[in-house]
Amino acid sequence: MENKDQDPESKPGKTISRRSFIRGAGLSTASSVLMTSNAFALEYKEPLVTGKEFGPDAITIKMKVNGITKSLSVEPRTTLASALRDHLELTGTKVVCDRGSCSACTVYLDGKPVNSCMMSAFDVGDKEITTIEGIAKNGELHPVQEAFIEHDASQCGYCTPGMVMSCVHLVDNNPNPNLEDVKNATRGNLCRCGTYPKVFKATLAAAKKTI
Amino acid sequence: MNKFSWYEAKSVEDALEQVNSTLSDELYEPTQKASVFKSGGIDVFDWVKEGLLKPQKIINIRNIPGLDQISYDRKEGLHIGSNVTLAEIASNPEIKSQYLALHQAVNHAATPQLRNVSTLGGNIAQRNRCWYFRSADHDCFRKGGDRCFARHSETGENENHAILDNGTCVSVHASSIATALMAFNASVVIANAEGKQKTVQMDDFFVSAGEDIAMENILQAKEIITEIILPPPSKNTKSAYIKQVARESYDWSLADVAVVMEVSGNTCKSASIVLGAAAPVPYRSVEAQQAIESKTINSDNATAAAKAAMTKARPLSKNDYKVPLFVSTIKQTILEIA
DSSP states (O other), X not given: OOSTTTOGGGOHHHHHHHHHHHHHHTXXXXXXXXXXXXXXXXXXXXXXXXXXXXXXXXXXXXEEETTEEEEEEXXXXXXXXXXXXXXXXXXXXXXXXXXXXXXXXXXXXXXXEEEGGGSBGGGXXXXXXXXXXXXXXXXXXXXXXXXXXXXXXXSSOSSHHHHHHHHHXXXXXXXXXXXXXXXXXXXXXXXXXXXXXXHHHHHHHHHHHHO | OOOOEEEEOXXXXXXXXXXXXXXXXXXXXXXXOOEEEESSOHHHHHHHHHXXXXXXXXXXXXXXXXXXXXXXXXXXXXXXXXXXXXXXXXXXXXXXXXXXXXXXXXXXXXXXXXXXXXXXXXXXXXXXXXXXXXXXXXXXXXXXOSOOSXXXXXXXXXXXXXXXXXXXXXXXXXXXXXXXXXXXXXXXXXXXXXSOEEEEEHHHHBOOTTTOTTOSBOOOTTEEEEEEEEOOOOTTEEEEEEEEOSSSSOOOOSEEEEEEXXXXXXXXXXXXXXXXXXXXXXXXXXXXXXXXTTSBOSHXXXXXXXXXXXXXXXXXXXXXXXXXXXXXXXXXXXHXXX
C-alpha cells in the first residue's frame, strides 16, 4: 500500500489546484499542452495504413484535439481517455466504468460520439477529437450547457460531461428533437443520481433556443 | 492492460501474415505470445482490461481498405463488409426497407457510442457475457478450467443463462444481431492465409459448446471475416424482431426472437425462426418453424408455434422465467408479421 492515501496533507497544493482546474476546464477552450517528445521516438505517420509495427514502448503521435494538433508520447495500450486526461490534461472527460457501459467518457471522433475508454490512442489516426472542453466556443457556453445550468440537470456531476456531449450532438444534428429523440441520444449515458428528467428538459429547452 | 505492440494491417493478406492466434485460443490456453486481430476493439479491449487476454501484439484490421462497404442489389442480396459499423447498418435505408428484422436488431444492440465503433464482424465474433467466464477469479470450462460456477443449483448466478442446449455450457451468445442474421439465412465470408475464401451459412459459423468448448465460432487463427451476405428477399418476405431486456435504455438480451417468413396473404409459406439468449449459440427453432408453416398467421397458431419452441427447454435454477418469456415473445414476433 502506498502512503499517499493515508496522508492527504503531504501534498497540500494538489487538491486546491484540482478544484480550480475543474472549474476552469468546463469553460476554457483547450489548453495547448505540448508533451516533450522522445528524441528517439518514431513518428506515427499518416495515413494509418502502413503495414508497420509500433510499440510496445511509447512513441510520439500527433492528435488533433478541439482544433489544435498536439504531439504526445503514448503506448499502444494507452486509451484515448487516458491520452486526453493524463497526457493532455483535458480532465473534463471522465472515466467511470472503464468498459464502455456508462459513456461518461464520451468524446467525438470525427463528430461522432464514442467511448474514449474503449479505444487506443492509436485508433485516432488522422481523425479529429472533440472533448467537453471544445464545446464552448470563444468563451460562450453551448445552449445545451446553459440549459443544464438553468434546469439544474446535474447532481454529482460524474456523468455530466458525457451527458452534455450526447445532448449537444443531438441538438447540433437535429434542429427539432422530441423527447424520444433525447432518450435515444442518451441511451448509453448512465446517471446514478437519476437526473434524467432534468437532462431531457434541459436538452429540449436548448433545442428550442437554437432554432 | 499489459504492454502490447500495435500493427497497422494494410490489407487482408498482410493481416493474415501477422496473426498467430485467436481470442478464443488465447483465453482457453494463454501463451501471452498471441498476435490477435482487433477492429472496433470493444470486446478485445474488454478482455485485455480484465487481464484475461495478454496479447503480445494487436493487429489493427479496422483500417484495411475495402471492408467497410454496404451494397444491396435485388438479385445479389445484401453484402455488408466486416468493418461496417453497427451505426452504418442502422442508418442504411435499404436495410430498413428490405431487412427490417436486422434493422431492428441493430437498433436495439448496445449504445449509440458503441454502435459508432463496433463492427459487424466483431459483433458476431465476440465472446459470450457469462460473468464467470469473464471473471479472472472464476474457473470456467471455456477458459480451460475444470468446473462451471454458473450451473450450480444453489450458488450459480444463472438468471441470464441458457435454457436450451445447455448440457455442456450454460452461457448464451452475446450477439443479438446474429439472431436476425441467422433468421435471414445469412452467410459469412472467411478468407484464409492461403489466399482462399470460403462462404459458410450462419448456422454452420457458430460452434456448439458440445462440439468444442473453447470456441463459439469456426474461426481459426489464420482466418478473417471479410463480409456477411444476406440473400435477396422476395416480394412476399416479411420479417420482425423483438428483444426483451431488464431496463429500457439498453441492455444485454434476456430473450430475443427474429422471424423471417414467406407469406401468401395471411398464410405462412415458410418460416425461419431464431432465438437469441436461449442457448450458447443463436438457436434455430425447427419446432416453431414446422408448427407455423402452411398455417394461417393468427394468435392460436402463433401460440402453438411458440410453445413448440420451448418443448426442449431445460431451465437452470434461476432462469425458468425465460420459458414463458420466450413463449410470449415468439408469439408476439410472429404476429408482428401478420
